[in-house]
Amino acid sequence: MMPSARFADLEGASVLITGGGSGIGAALTEGFMRQGAKVAFIDIADKPSIALADRIEEELGRRPLYLRTDLRDIEALRASAAKAAEAHGDVTVLVNNAAWDERHAVEDVTVEFWDNNQAINLRPHFFTAQAVAPGMKRAGGGSIINFTSTSYLINHPDLPAYTAAKAGILGLTKGLAGKLGPDRIRVNAIAPGWVITERQKQLWVTEQALAAHVAKQCIRDVMRPDDMVGTVLFLASDASRMLTAQMLIVDGGFL
Template sequence: MMPSARFADLDGASVLITGGGSGIGAALTEGFMRQGAKVAFIDIADKSSTALADRLEKELDRRPLYLRADLRDVEALRAAAAKAAEAHGDVTTLVNNAALDDGHAVEDVTVEFWDNSLAINLRPHFFTAQAVAPGMKRAGGGSIINFTSTSYLINHPDMPAYTAAKAGILGLTKGLAGKLGADRIRVNAVAPGWVITERQRELWVTDEGLAAHVAKQCIKDVMQPDDMVGTVLFLASDASRMLTAQMLIVDGGFL
C-alpha cells in the first residue's frame, strides 16, 4: 500500500532512481510518480522496466523515463544521469537503490566475483552522486538517499562481499554528507530489513523461514516493497530539511 502522506515540494521535482524497474525500486518509482514528481529510473531489465512504465502511464497519464544502463559501466551511468537532467531538469533527489544480493560462500569468492559485487553494490552510489551533485548545487540543494541493508548489522554469514559493500555505503553516506552539506545537499541511508520482493520469493523465502523472521519483528507484518516508500519520500522532502548523515533502519523492529 502506498503511503497516504503528501509532500507538496515533491510535486514537479526531478527524481532519479537506480534499479527502479523492479522490487523496492519499482515501488519507489511509483511512489514518487504518485507525488507528482518527474521520475527517471535506471535499470538493465527491459521487460519489467517497460511493463512498469506502461502501467504507470496508464494509471497516472504520465510516464516515468526508463534509462537502460549497466551500473558497472560508469560512463553509461553518467550518460543516464545527464539524460534524466535533460528531460526533467537538474536532479534534486537521487535514490541509489540498485543492488545484487547473490549469496556466496567465503571459500568460493574469487577476485573477479569480489570486484563485480562492489562494482554493483557500492561503486555506483558514489558515481551517481558525483554526477548529480553539480545540478543539485545549481538548484540550491537536494537529497541523496543510499540504500544499504541490515544484513551487515546481523552478521549475515552467506554474502561477505555484499555485506562489505553495504557497510561501505554508510561510510560513503557520511563522507558525502560532510562534503555536500554546505551546498544544502543532504545525504542519508536507508537500511531495510527483509522486504519480500518477487526475487526474494523466487530464491529464498520459505513459509517457515519467513514466519520465524516475522516473529522476531516488533511489528508482526511481512514487509513489502511499498513499506520502504514513505521513509524515502520523507528523506527526499523538506520535512527532513536538517536531517543528514543518518541511517534509518526500516525492519519492523527486528533489530
C-alpha cells in the same frame, strides 16, 4: 499499499532512481510518480522496466523515463544521469537503490567476483552522486538517499562481499554528507530489513523462515516493497530539511 502522506515540494521535482524497474525500486518509482514528481529510473532489465512504465502511464497519465544502463559502466551511468537532467531539469533527488544480493561462500569468492560485486553494490552509489551533485548545487540543494541493508548488522553469513559493500555505503553516506552539506545537499541511508520482493520469493523465502523472521519483529507484519516508500519520500522532501548523515533502519523492529 502506497503511503497516504503528500509532500507538496516533491511535485515537479526531478528524481533519479537506480534499480527502479523492479522490487523496492519499482515501488519507489511509482511512489514518486504518485507525488507528482518527474521520475527517471535506471535499470538493466527491459521487460519489467517497460511493463512498470506502461502500467504507471496507464494509471496516472504520465510516464517515468526508463534509462537502460549497466551500472558497472560508469560512463554509461554518467550519460544516463545527464539524460535524466536533460529531460526533467537538474536532479534534486537521487535514490541509490540498485543492488544484487547474490549468495556466495567465502571459499568460492574470486577476485573477479569480488570486484564485480562491489561494482554493482557500492561503486555506483558514489559515481551517481558525483554526477548529480553539480545540478543539485545549481538548484540550491537536494537529497541523496543511499540504500544499505541490515544484513551487515545481523552478521549474515551467506554474502560477505555484499555485506562489505552495504557497510561501505554507510561510510560513503557520512563522507558525502560532510562534503555536500554546505551546499544544502543532504545525504542519508536507509537500511531495510527483510523486504519480500518477487526475487526474494523466488529464491529464498520459505513459509517457515519467513514466519520465524516476522516473529522477531516488533511489528509482526511481512514487509513489502511499498513499506519503503514513505521513509524515502520523507528523506527526499523538505520535511527532513535538517536531517543528514543518518541511517534509518526500516525493519519492523527486528533489530
